[in-house]
Amino acid sequence: MTATLGVVLVNWRGAADTLECLESLAHATIPLRVIVVDNASGDGSLERIAAWARGEELAIPRSPEMARFSTPPTSKPVTWQQCEPGETGDNGAWLTLIDSGGNLGFAGGNNVGLRFVLADPAIRYVWLLNNDTVVEPGAPAALLTALEAAAAPGMCGTVVRYYHRPGTLQALNGSTFNAWTGTSAGIAFGQPAATLFDAADVARKTDFVLGASLAVTRAFVETVGEMEESYFLYCEEIDWAWRNNGQFEVIFAAGAIVYHKEGGSIGSSGQKGMRSDLSEYYLLRSKLQLISRHRPWLLPVHWGVAASQIALRLWRRQPAKALVMTRALLGLKT
Secondary structure (H helix, E strand, C coil): CCCCCEEEECCCCHHHHHHHHHHHCCCCCHHHHHHHECCCCCCHHHHHHHHHHCCCCCCCCCCCHHHHHCCCCCCCCEEEEECCCCCCCCCCCCCCECCCCCCCHHHHHHHHHHHHCCCCCCCEEEEEEEECCCEEHHHHHHHHHHHCCCCEEEEEEEEEEEECCCCCCEECCCCCCCCCCCCEEEEECCCCCCCCCCHHHHHHCCEEECCCCCEEEEEHHHHCCCCCHHHHHCCHHHHCCCCCCCEEEEEEEEEEEECCCCHHHHHHHHCCHHHHHHHHHHHHHHHHEEEEEEEEHHHHHHHHHHHHHHHHHHHHHHHHHHHHHHHHCCCCCC
């Protein structure tokens, strides 16, 4: 059976998480093509992932409770290859490893994977999945079913629960977004995983699909274009949703469940006051860029919002955060 769903993971110094994610994907009930793009980790990540593919290294779950999604390990070796960006490679390989050649950020890394996997004419859908996730065995099949049932699918999300708190939702599908304040709210964020919901209603409420688990169709990419790479981190999925502008449906694969460790690379967090300095910088920088590109008349409002956020960090005695946010506001590098 030929794979029609490709999966792209971007790795940056997170080989242990990537291995656990790969092992969970290897337990999937349908064929997949999986691409790991390494953003110049420089820490032997690609070598470790290749060793896993050969059966020489095990994926070690970070939580005993979540080990059921990656153990026992699947039979190895898996069919794999290593390619350079722009190469075509073997369409029959389950896993492809690509060294991007530099730290291209979230969008840049994903675009390398998108270009590679869509060179395979059999691939109709691509699932951009954070490397710090694990998936239930039936999640890829449920995602594929939802995509194929829609009339004009473009973007599709899943149920996302917290890896270390699997009984709690991070989001159903994605978030709502307030363009005036630049604030987003995950749909059902923080609610129990057993919360009842209407899938169609969730899809209607979704302003953008959560980037940790975001599937797109070939037609969407060919029409709307790739992710905007200038953001580097954050807001890429909002930009994509705004560029879509209703051309394709935003749908919700309610039967696909993903568990997310959240913020493993640079300290992203949905909890107040818990974001790293680097995360604070890129979040503000990307929001200002998003508004400048799509809602420029709201820039004065966002400068005021940013100034109040900086003042709040000072009041909380977080001068380092206030400094990096000031640099983002002024368009300066970290």
